[in-house]
Amino acid sequence: MDQYYLHAALDGLHPGTTYYYGVGHEGFDPAAGQAFGTIGTFTTAPARSGERFTFTAFGDQGVSYHALANDSLILAQNPAFHLHAGDICYADPAGSGQQSDSSVYDARTWDQFLAQTESVAARVPWMVTTGNHDMEAWYSPNGYGGQEARWSLPGNGPDAKNQPGAYSFVYGNTAVVALDANDVSYEIPANYDISAGKQTAWLDKRLGELRRQRGIDFIVVFFHHCAFSTTNSHASDGGVQEKWVPLFEKHQVDLVVNGHNHVYERTDAIRGGKVSKPVAIGDTVHPEKDGVVYVTAGGAGRSLYDFPAPDSYEGHEHNVDSVTTWHSAKGGGKVTETVAWSRVRYTGYSFIAVEVEPASSGRTSTLTVSALAETGERVDHFTVARKAR
Numbered sequence: 346m347d348q349y350y351l352h353a354a355l356d357g358l359h360p361g362t363t364y365y366y367g368v369g370h371e372g373f374d375p376a377a378g379q380a381f382g383t384i385g386t387f388t389t390a391p392a393r394s395g396e397r398f399t400f401t402a403f404g405d406q407g408v409s410y411h412a413l414a415n416d417s418l419i420l421a422q423n424p425a426f427h428l429h430a431g432d433i434c435y436a437d438p439a440g441s442g443q444q445s446d447s448s449v450y451d452a453r454t455w456d457q458f459l460a461q462t463e464s465v466a467a468r469v470p471w472m473v474t475t476g477n478h479d480m481e482a483w484y485s486p487n488g489y490g491g492q493e494a495r496w497s498l499p500g501n502g503p504d505a506k507n508q509p510g511a512y513s514f515v516y517g518n519t520a521v522v523a524l525d526a527n528d529v530s531y532e533i534p535a536n537y538d539i540s541a542g543k544q545t546a547w548l549d550k551r552l553g554e555l556r557r558q559r560g561i562d563f564i565v566v567f568f569h570h571c572a573f574s575t576t577n578s579h580a581s582d583g584g585v586q587e588k589w590v591p592l593f594e595k596h597q598v599d600l601v602v603n604g605h606n607h608v609y610e611r612t613d614a615i616r617g618g619k620v621s622k623p624v625a626i627g628d629t630v631h632p633e634k635d636g637v638v639y640v641t642a643g644g645a646g647r648s649l650y651d652f653p654a655p656d657s658y659e660g661h662e663h664n665v666d667s668v669t670t671w672h673s674a675k676g677g678g679k680v681t682e683t684v685a686w687s688r689v690r691y692t693g694y695s696f697i698a699v700e701v702e703p704a705s706s707g708r709t710s711t712l713t714v715s716a717l718a719e720t721g722e723r724v725d726h727f728t729v730a731r732k733a734r
């Protein structure tokens with residue numbers, strides 16, 4: 346069966362402006378009186394970097410009651426944009442890319458997903474990147490045909506055709522970089538080095554440019570496989586740690602958001618694989634001197650994983666000195682390690698809301714990260730601070 350997806354590109358838009366739109370077809374005029382309820386709205390990014398805003402993020406959503414509940418909570422945050430860190434809809438439940446059996450692929454899952462998402466995505470830019478389940482084995486050669494058909498992503502990354510999930514954009518004083526971690530994953534290697542090193546070179550260059558750009562205070566990077574997580578399912582990806590973590594440290598990235606592990610987990614500030622500064626719930630971190638905090642926000646809706654250590658989250662803190670976990674090695678092995686950086690662990694459906702408070706030059710801009718459970722209860726919060734430029 347053929348499926349058709351229509352994309353309408355708009356240009357000449359003004360910054361900081363709310364637009365109204367309708368989607369019609371022959372015999373249906375959305376501007377006609379009785380159809381007015383189908384009119385949608387969106388607001389473009391502001392011209393100046395001085396306005397406060399919120400954005401949200403999660404990964405590993407799929408189609409479920411929990412996924413739908415998270416969508417409703419996200420809409421209630423009125424975010425400027427939403428980040429989805431991959432494993433978007435699970436139309437390919439196998440998740441091993443070209444090594445999977447393509448007969449398990451069910452394109453109808455995309456239809457369910459888009460219906461589930463429409464209430465938010467009709468007015469909130471829904472920015473996705475590609476996880477392992479988004480290398481749909483049905484599509485050749487990279488498995489990204491499903492995303493290319495259904496999304497219009499910025500296409501300004503190292504290779505828009507082969508890596509639709511790698512791109513960057515700026516909103517106010519915050520730059521966001523999306524990466525395709527299938528390219529560097531040691532754990533699930535179907536698309537390993539698909540960019541022949543180009544994505545990592547682009548990342549280094551792009552982070553440098555953004556760091557130098559006037560008006561940008563914060564750089565947020567999001568991608569699928571975890572740099573640092575302790576779950577019993579996927580833990581940390583050694584490829585991400587070797588290829589990208591040194592660049593996050595070099596350019597003092599302010600926040601890294603991952604999915605892949607279906608939980609919420611948050612690290613202390615890390616440098617060189619070790620805790621450079623403990624960051625308790627409610628603390629403030631200064632990435633210029635403290636290191637990088639990594640958030641796993643993979644509890645968007647797919648079935649949950651578990652941890653080798655007790656949950657420890659806001660109001661239910663069970664701090665442990667260390668957790669024994671592993672990172673995947675090149676070739677697929679596991680390297681066991683005992684780590685001290687796992688600061689917050691929450692086994693539950695959840696997402697993050699990030700409130701960005703810009704300051705005038707020389708004063709302190711802040712990102713306040715809150716992890717919210719499906720019940721709306723806050724399970725973690727911390728602040729990232731940086732002198733405004």
Ligand SMILES: [Fe+2]
Nearest residue numbers: 405432605647
């Ligand atoms: Fe997943």
Ligand SMILES: [Fe+2]
Nearest residue numbers: 432476477605
């Ligand atoms: Fe995944």
